[in-house]
Amino acid sequence: MAEWLYEAGIGEARAALVENDEIIEARIERDGEGPRIGAILAATLVDAGRGGKGALVALDWPGTPPATLTEVPPATSIGATLIVEVTRMALRERGRDKPARARLAEAGAAIADGPDLRARIAATGAPVVDLRPIDADRLEQAGWSELIDHVRAGHWPFTGGALWVDATPAMLLIDIDGEGNAFALAQAGAKTAAHVIRCCDVGGSIGIDFPSLGGRAERLAIDALVDQYLPQPFERTGVNGFGLMQIIRRRDRPSLIEQVRFDPVATDAGLLLRHAERAVGAGVLQLTARPAVIEHIAGRPEWVDALQKRTGRPVTMIADAEVKGVGHAQ
Template identity: 30%
Template sequence: MTDLWIDNAPGERRAALVVDGEILEIHIQRDMQLILGQAGLGRIERKSPSGSYVITEDGTEILIRGTIDKPDGAQIRYEIIRESISEPGRVKPAEARVTALCEEAVDTESLWNARLGALNAKSPISVPFGDAFDIAVAGSSKIGDATVYFQRTKAGVVFDVDGIGDASAINSIAAQEIARLLRLYQIGGMVIIDFVAVDSKNKRQEIADIFDVASQNDGRAFERSAVNGFGMMQVVRGRPRPSVLDIMFGTRISSLSSETQALWLYRNAVASTGFGPRIVTTNSDVANILRSPKWNALHTQCERLIGASMTIIVGENITGYGHVHVAQS
């Protein structure tokens, strides 16, 4: 049985493809980001060997590769063909193509619904699934005697396999788990896997075959290398959107970005119960985001959903990303 779980909150939509109670894929769309397929107007700011950098109407910089036969400052219409992707230490701008000025724009709600429709699941139901992010936050997954560690780098996502006992058995478990995690968190781009080294070429081929079988139902195309004598295998997967890890951590390696912390606090505020005003206590970086003019509409949306006012304060010795308190009304 294939289900579609939805868990939306101000500024962030979540969906999970679920089969027989197991989450296979997580999809996230943040409404303040440019979405794959979204169109709009912009002006050419500057040209470079990489292409033309265009400033959208909301001030976002995007890249259009190739030559545009228009001068700097000219207005163009664009369509996003690859979303902005945050990597440790840097943000790769969204990429777009030039479209005709008369083409009709598609709103982000329709784009999200089309993305969910492509999953071929039953009608969505509202189910919170925040615990599905625990492995991503921990950066590791333990299955039996095998442990898989993973981390984002500028070059890609690196997986390291460890365990006690027979190397082939550990690698077999890990190959299946890594294939599961790649699909679960929608990881694209370069993936480097460091299996436990084995001498036998046949055993190394078995590892690759197990990975291939475990990846069969993943709709994202990939190419991989063989497993070499040191246990290394490279996998390259399509990357039209940021992965769940990219979205969660932003330009940090493995800690939640300030934007993620801010959105998760809004999510917690909306989920909180009671009739009194909400007091959101967090660190100064997150508080500055929540108080910024760009977030005014989300703040108003939260208060409307809560049915009460919401105040942002900076707390000392904050643990985690903060907390939401329901004051006595």
């Protein structure tokens, strides 16, 4: 039976849906990502847009850029206060960011945060296991670090081939690479691509480049495999004669791929803090990492305070330009 493993880490929360000792869905929720979906906030109209499009509101959420507003009440003036509901979180893309999106809240709606990661996974109905640093590291046993490495490299091997995954501003591109029988490669690639899309919560436009197939029957068989292994809701084209399939999924929060690939410093900081919470020993807990990672942690003293309280150890940090990747805690 599938169950969620949940970890309320320092700087980020993590969750993995695990079935048969394999991570089938993975989620990260970071501090500072802005208001969550479903948040009800006060906002100030800063740009009314034109023709009902392009309106912007400043959200009552410190450090958050203006959000787009889907509609503006007639005769609303610049500077007016509105109550809005966040319908899409801010998104990061290569070379640009997309602002959060909001709509007018229902009349009488109370100011409130949107559901956090713990609440969202509980709402799926699957059991949730809350992990503690002093317990066995079930998240790591299920392959958490290996998963992050695959996301970071954009390389997902499978028997007989591999996927190369690249997040572009237009879409997420998945290339199926390998040797041997093209149909067998396409079948294995379809299953793995569906797993990656589900596991990393990929939304928006997705393109899959399959090897050239022999005919319509084989293309239809690949279509059926995608339908079998990728949970609804989504829309797709069939595999065309050039081996391309396009999938469209709802995109309302950052995918794991976007979080890891577009913010490697935050990714390594989260992993380093995770290692530090589980470090064995007594006395001073020393965190060593490249300067950008140490600066990211040091700039948030509440994280350092939380680490000292959770471990019962004083924390020191060393920035070392020679250290690659996550760094180490000891």
